[in-house]
Amino acid sequence: xxxxxxxxxxxxxxxxxxxxxxxxxxxxxxxxxxxxxxxxxxxxxxxxxxxxxxxxxxxxxxxxxxxxxxxxxxxxxxxxxxxxxxxxxxxxxxxxxxxxxxxxxxxxxxxxxxxxxxxxxxxxxxxxxxxxxxxxxxxxxxxxxxxxxxxxxxxxxxxxxxxxxxxxxxxxxxxxxxxxxxxxxxxxxxxxxxxxxxxxxxxxxxxxxxxxxxxxxxxxxxxxxxxxxxxxxxxxxxxxxxxxxxxxxxxxxxxxxxxxxxxxxxxxxxxxxxxxxxxxxxxxxxxx
Amino acid sequence: xxxxxxxxxxxxxxxxxxxxxxxxxxxxxxxxxxxxxxxxxxxxxxxxxxxxxxxxxxxxxxxxxxxxxxxxxxxxxxxxxxxxxxxxxxxxxxxxxxxxxxxxxxxxxxxxxxxxxxxxxxxxxxxxxxxxxxxxxxxxxxxxxxxxxxxxxxxxxxxxxxxxxxxxxxxxxxxxxxxxxxxxxxxxxxxxxxxxxxxxxxxxxxxxxxxxxxxxxxxxxxxxxxxxxxxxxxxxxxxxxxxxxxxxxxxxxxxxxxxxxxxxxxxxxxxxxxxxxxxxxxxxxxxx
Numbered sequence: 001x002x003x004x005x006x007x008x009x010x011x012x013x014x015x016x017x018x019x020x021x022x023x024x025x026x027x028x029x030x031x032x033x034x035x036x037x038x039x040x041x042x043x044x045x046x047x048x049x050x051x052x053x054x055x056x057x058x059x060x061x062x063x064x065x066x067x068x069x070x071x072x073x074x075x076x077x078x079x080x081x082x083x084x085x086x087x088x089x090x091x092x093x094x095x096x097x098x099x100x101x102x103x104x105x106x107x108x109x110x111x112x113x114x115x116x117x118x119x120x121x122x123x124x125x126x127x128x129x130x131x132x133x134x135x136x137x138x139x140x141x142x143x144x145x146x147x148x149x150x151x152x153x154x155x156x157x158x159x160x161x162x163x164x165x166x167x168x169x170x171x172x173x174x175x176x177x178x179x180x181x182x183x184x185x186x187x188x189x190x191x192x193x194x195x196x197x198x199x200x201x202x203x204x205x206x207x208x209x210x211x212x213x214x215x216x217x218x219x220x221x222x223x224x225x226x227x228x229x230x231x232x233x234x235x236x237x238x239x240x241x242x243x244x245x246x247x248x249x250x251x252x253x254x255x256x257x258x259x260x261x262x263x264x265x266x267x268x269x270x271x272x273x274x275x276x277x278x279x280x281x282x283x284x285x286x287x288x
Numbered sequence: 289x290x291x292x293x294x295x296x297x298x299x300x301x302x303x304x305x306x307x308x309x310x311x312x313x314x315x316x317x318x319x320x321x322x323x324x325x326x327x328x329x330x331x332x333x334x335x336x337x338x339x340x341x342x343x344x345x346x347x348x349x350x351x352x353x354x355x356x357x358x359x360x361x362x363x364x365x366x367x368x369x370x371x372x373x374x375x376x377x378x379x380x381x382x383x384x385x386x387x388x389x390x391x392x393x394x395x396x397x398x399x400x401x402x403x404x405x406x407x408x409x410x411x412x413x414x415x416x417x418x419x420x421x422x423x424x425x426x427x428x429x430x431x432x433x434x435x436x437x438x439x440x441x442x443x444x445x446x447x448x449x450x451x452x453x454x455x456x457x458x459x460x461x462x463x464x465x466x467x468x469x470x471x472x473x474x475x476x477x478x479x480x481x482x483x484x485x486x487x488x489x490x491x492x493x494x495x496x497x498x499x500x501x502x503x504x505x506x507x508x509x510x511x512x513x514x515x516x517x518x519x520x521x522x523x524x525x526x527x528x529x530x531x532x533x534x535x536x537x538x539x540x541x542x543x544x545x546x547x548x549x550x551x552x553x554x555x556x557x558x559x560x561x562x563x564x565x566x567x568x569x570x571x572x573x574x575x576x
């Protein structure tokens with residue numbers, strides 16, 4: 001539903017000049033300051049009552065807002081550089097809470113070496129709304145899109161899936177920037193994205209963008225302890241990486257993977273049959 | 289209040305590398321794709337019930353969202369290039385209304401030759417939020433900041449001030465892109481900004497950023513017919529240009545101004561005394 005609506009809304013919009021990747025991928029891509037490099041642009045927002053509860057600690061709200069965008073830049077193989085922060089806050093949000101949110105933003109900015117260079121603020125009649133714009137850079141040869149998977153590619157995910165909301169992981173996750181950078185520079189990744197809406201929504205998006213199908217064994221998915229297969233597929237907000245590589249690179253990837261504390265699981269493969277993919281429960285849908 | 293709070297929130301944030309202008313001006317400025325050019329970044333948001341009424345036509349809502357950001361890029365002397373659109377909509381917002389909003393965005397994008405290259409959408413518990421990220425480019429020698437005014441500079445505004453909300457001008461205004469481009473390329477402008485919160489808020493901001501004072505004759509301000517001096521100063525959402533030039537360029541500006549249908553008014557001058565400026569009623573304050 002969301003994807004179809006967005007398609008409809010954005011179908012006739014002008015694309016502009018020097019646009020390398022427009023609407024539909026994790027980031028938009030245009031020309032960049034340095035030769036051989038590209039500029040990544042990502043915008044994202046989180047809303048009180050949808051992405052975080054009213055009583056969620058401010059510093060985790062700020063952390064999440066920036067880290068969601070970092071996760072998208074990472075999934076494109078890029079390095080985040082600058083961010084702009086926009087918020088709209090109801091008049092009953094205290095200065096103390098805003099300071100706490102900015103503390104979380106600052107912590108993420110310092111940890112991932114991002115400059116905060118602008119923003120905007122407004123009053124809001126009820127919900128607290130936080131929007132992040134993030135720029136990034138990526139060498140042209142390291143840019144990874146969700147649309148590049150080939151039939152036969154092996155599918156991998158990092159970490160474990162499911163239960164993110166229940167265990168507050170969605171507020172405190174670490175975006176897989178280091179891991180994505182290693183993948184972009186060491187493995188000929190065909191397609192990658194971050195799992196924000198759940199594998200059940202995100203894997204079909206990758207397959208659709210790549211014009212492939214997919215075949216996975218749901219019971220073999222790496223699950224958060226205590227989570228069912230359904231939860232691993234549909235809970236969403238995992239912020240793990242999903243990527244497709246040529247099968248002959250599998251052994252090399254598994255041998256060389258330099259992050260012993262982060263699980264790496266082959267979950268299946270891409271197929272040539274878009275209409276005969278493994279049926280999956282849909283992941284989190286903002287419009288459901 | 290808003291400015292002081294934002295100062296407090298953002299004071300300790302890291303600035304990042306290659307940042308030419310960070311928090312506090314109309315746009316952020318970093319390195320750009322082309323030599324001698326700079327990249328402008330602007331983020332802005334509008335919120336139902338604050339910046340537009342629930343019954344405002346969708347196409348004007350979309351137009352306003354993009355044009356507010358265009359107005360900021362214009363005020364820096366730049367040319368807008370790419371935009372990303374993020375919205376959060378309550379479930380009772382119809383698809384028809386969203387399409388109407390996107391039609392307004394598209395109209396503005398086509399009129400000002402901007403590519404829409406990405407965005408994000410979310411559900412919202414109540415208010416409808418629309419956030420725009422806009423990139424722009426400007427030659428280094430054409431970049432104009434709000435902080436460059438000198439004591440003695442002559443202050444000008446375009447158009448007429450006041451009454452924007454009453455007559456729906458705030459939804460339908462044309463950002464002064466053409467005029468700002470002409471100014472940036474023909475006149476040695478010291479400082480410029482767009483009037484979004486009202487002269488009573490925005491002029492003190494320019495003076496503060498430039499470490500100057502100002503002296504104006506409020507009764508001589510160009511007013512929208514039917515507006516009082518107070519309304520011209522405080523209503524806000526004029527989206528006209530305010531700029532400071534060396535007094536010896538005044539005659540040249542007035543002679544050469546190529547927009548006969550757009551009024552150009554000298555409203556006063558900058559002074560060396562930050563604490564002895566003309567007292568003005570504050571303009572629109574999002575947090576009041």
